[in-house]
Amino acid sequence: MINKRAASVAAAVADIHDGATVMIGGFGEAGSPIELIHALIDHGARNLTVVSNNTGSGRVGLAALIANGQVAKMICSYPRSTNSMVFPELYRKGCIQLELVPQGTLAERIRAGGAGIPAFFTATSVGTVLAKGKELRSFSDRDYVMEYGLRADFALVKAEKADRHGNLVYNKTARNFGPIMCMAARTAIVQAKEFVEVAGIDPENVVTPGIFVSRVVVVAQPAQESQLVKEGRCYP
């Protein structure tokens, strides 16, 4: 019988190896899988390449993972925000690499990686420094740059509900990168607020079909990043 439920966040992230590429869901704090990230800090895998839209805030969640020296490279669109000081500091010191990708290109590259598309063309970034060194090509008299599909060894994703097959639904704008990161990762690890019976999600309303999910762990009351930051919390 298929049962993708993992016993704990620690068990769920136990096989993330040094040097792995890890996609981490979330747009700001919405959809950020804080408990899985903290488990990854406890676990200690290093030299990671992390794909995530932002770089976290305060000293919890993604920012704490970076502060702990586990991330060698960030692939993201917006590594700067209120309360974000960990990444800027390490970046200025030259201690962490950055591949800056426009947000839509980042999303499309992840979706392409999950869909078996090695490369595609987009008008985004044409004529800007972010197109430097990239292949340019004209279709119907407009210029486009070629971008590559992006895959990962692991994805850490936050969902609202999950069943034992790994079918997922999300909450509002916390959906953001979750569905496409589950597609693009060889092993997608999901923290869900609620674990439901297989009949508990209407097949018409499934957002991520279970085929894209390897493990589900229940975190019934996930912390909110902004709340932790407000309280001045640090992890670990």
Place this chain on the structure above:
Amino acid sequence: MINKRAASVAAAVADIHDGATVMIGGFGEAGSPIELIHALIDHGARNLTVVSNNTGSGRVGLAALIANGQVAKMICSYPRSTNSMVFPELYRKGCIQLELVPQGTLAERIRAGGAGIPAFFTATSVGTVLAKGKELRSFSDRDYVMEYGLRADFALVKAEKADRHGNLVYNKTARNFGPIMCMAARTAIVQAKEFVEVAGIDPENVVTPGIFVSRVVVVAQPAQESQLVKEGRCYP
């Protein structure tokens, strides 16, 4: 106030011009917008390029549109099925052109067209006659062909429920090409079984957001193609 509801199927298809490219949803009869197709037959636009997975069956729906001489070219993956004789006959006579596209490539080309992607690479069809004349390129030691995004002037799509914004949900496997064709067409015309209040579809469960839909017409009791074929019906 936004209200995309059209008064009738005739009004909904009235501006489809000769020479238009028209995407028609459906996989076999599931999701085939028969009433909209019949309205297009009554309307009479000719020299159409039709993008649809199949070529219809019997002498109703898409097969009737083809039989009526309105279609100059079909772009499809499977123009042959039980009870399909109209297309094969015209094709053998050289009266209709065919661009044969693998089903997944067809879907991805439509999605790319709707997403602003002019071209992408896929492993599908490499080493086969369908890759003939196409650009080949190697990524990480595997060969891929380049395929182009596909757009259309119009799409005819069948949905289950719609609201005045054009938000849609579908029924089971009748969803198939509907969502991506709505994205890829400049004017997406939808027949829905039911018209609901804007609060009638949960924002979490919307499959096609209204931005992709231009018109909605209610066909409360759509005909089933297989039933019409069984009854030996012809349109008009």
Place this chain on the structure above:
Amino acid sequence: MARLVAADVPDGAYVNLGIGIPELVAQFVPDGREVIFQTENGLLGMGPAPVLGTEDPELINAGKKAVTAISGAAYFHHADSFAMIRGGHIDICVLGAMQVSAEGDLANWSTGEADAIPAVGGAMDLVAGVKKIFILTEHTTKAGEPKIVACCTYPLTGKAVVDRIYTNLAIIDVTAEGLAVREVAPGVSFAEVQEKTGAKLTDERQIPKTSGVNKDL
């Protein structure tokens, strides 16, 4: 300024508002018009800020501020959201600017300084994909330097992407013939607008202001 932009947004338009001042446009939609706001983090049908105390940290806009969803809204993932943007489905995007050039080049994401943390977000996607790009900005920098220039010196967000500029001094269209002033603020002369602008302007105030913008939306 936000009110002037809102007046140019037609009924039924799909609009994306940039972070900051552009967000104000939503408050000035004229009565009787229904405008649908998209936020690129995954919501079509964004409503106003929630009542204090009812914020949901998982219902936010691109500026990471709490928002609401209207009846008829839809949530979707990031690739679908940017398909909407990059596929040309959004009618209007209103953005801030650091510089706009006479050809409609836009710079609004980076000063290009060596130690700045580069962060682009969705700006390059929006200017490449949305049908009409409106810029909403002060006419000059705080130091009094022109923001509308012959040629941008900051790194570009996109080339030849801007359609219209709304400033505290004027409304200016980017046309094939150059920058055309459509309207000036009360008490402001064309000469003053030209003086505070780093590129040549033409005075085309006689042409009705909504002429070229809305009709083809």
Place this chain on the structure above:
Amino acid sequence: MARLVAADVPDGAYVNLGIGIPELVAQFVPDGREVIFQTENGLLGMGPAPVLGTEDPELINAGKKAVTAISGAAYFHHADSFAMIRGGHIDICVLGAMQVSAEGDLANWSTGEADAIPAVGGAMDLVAGVKKIFILTEHTTKAGEPKIVACCTYPLTGKAVVDRIYTNLAIIDVTAEGLAVREVAPGVSFAEVQEKTGAKLTDERQIPKTSGVNKDL
């Protein structure tokens, strides 16, 4: 034959079954294994045929036959469905064949005759994207011609895509060293299988039959 294929499908596998004989595999999944069937027209978690009279013409499989959906099923659109297939997420696809070559080339969509209506459907996507391709076929054509050949004469569905062939005579793996017979049907000799095959076979029956196939799924 379908039973032998089913025996090689591990618990928890995601499987796509081609139209026709391969569909029978679903009936023979051994007790205690849960296998999830995908149908490329937009359903993961396809169940058995419905009770007569309860068919829904909008709930069908790729062969356009009425099916059911299991608890835990999901519906999705065609681009998402083929992303699943082309992105390497399906473990096993079972297909019929007109010809299979010694290198694992597959021909199963067209005779290449001049007046035939070419129709490919999802076959090329499946062979390009699914992790393991199993072929389920009679060993020879009705006329007695070999279907397993040195080189396909019919137009290809894909090059070097087949992993394993199940026929009424034998189970044959496509390996880097050529075609390896893993098992023969009761009462059939290796010599007879070779005689009815248009390519060289090696006899590797001593190797346990599930060795190379399931372990890396």
